């Protein structure tokens with residue numbers, strides 16, 4: 127293998143500790159969608175558990191079941207892309223917490239749980255303006271009434287009320303929060319025991335305390351991926367967890383050729399726009415071809431040496447993203463699953 131993503135357990139632990147301290151007393155749910163933002167579920171879960179994480183956000187049911195298998199029964203696993211009776215039955219049996227953003231799905235969950243004799247852990251999602259799955263405000267009182275009825279039969283336990291922010295502007299997020307407050311009031315008035323409220327992801331959780339409620343769902347910042355155009359890692363108290371390295375496979379004239387290319391998920395538009403960390407310091411990244419990447423050679427460049435494309439000591443994934451007008455998450459999750467992910471206690475600069 128000529129390329130590897132080194133995954134620093136130390137950086138992950140540090141980020142989780144710093145983010146938990148920042149959002150306390152709200153709980154931190156670690157979001158692990160897209161194979162833990164490209165870092166590898168199996169690399170991330172054990173470290174997260176050792177760091178005291180008690181909630182994991184998995185996105186879909188197959189991922190939630192994988193997390194359950196990796197993490198055991200103690201941890202709470204939340205999935206919000208809930209589809210397919212087969213997966214839903216397995217999720218109910220595995221005690222997965224289900225994000226339910228649609229009245230028809232609420233009925234389906236209650237029906238399946240009753241048939242299996244289990245209690246579904248439900249987190250009702252109010253649509254606060256994103257219009258991407260979520261019970262609309264006009265449907266909310268009815269959904270809450272049906273939730274209360276199902277709770278008395280034991281088929282359902284209302285564990286949470288939640289939504290997701292657009293994070294396009296503070297004004298929009300404030301409007302979303304007002305709708306969220308109304309939805310919480312409706313739940314209170316229905317006489318249901320107070321469920322956990324959760325609304326914020328990385329940015330709002332870190333920067334806007336009034337959005338934290340009982341729990342925050344944090345993906346990007348856990349992995350040290352800062353927002354494009356936003357505050358830096360130091361301000362946020364985070365550090366990059368992943369470091370992408372590739373070996374020199376050929377040296378010709380003034381060019382060192384690396385064994386990683388666009389087909390491995392490195393965007394070709396990076397060519398001519400960023401620099402990479404060679405054994406002799408930063409060098410220009412000239413172009414990204416299908417299978418290889420050319421960087422400016424350094425004195426003594428030789429086959430087998432490694433160059434760091436992003437990560438501690440080099441540019442960050444978000445630095446790369448900013449050079450091509452995208453976001454750091456995009457750089458991280460585009461990396462081909464065929465590239466080895468290697469968890470290490472510490473990923474040194476060199």
Ligand SMILES: *Cc1c(COP(=O)(O)O)cnc(C)c1O
Nearest residue numbers: 157290327328343344345346347
């Ligand atoms: C992806 C996602 C998150 C985490 O977002 P980050 O900005 O990466 O922290 C939280 N909640 C939901 C519903 C998501 O889809």
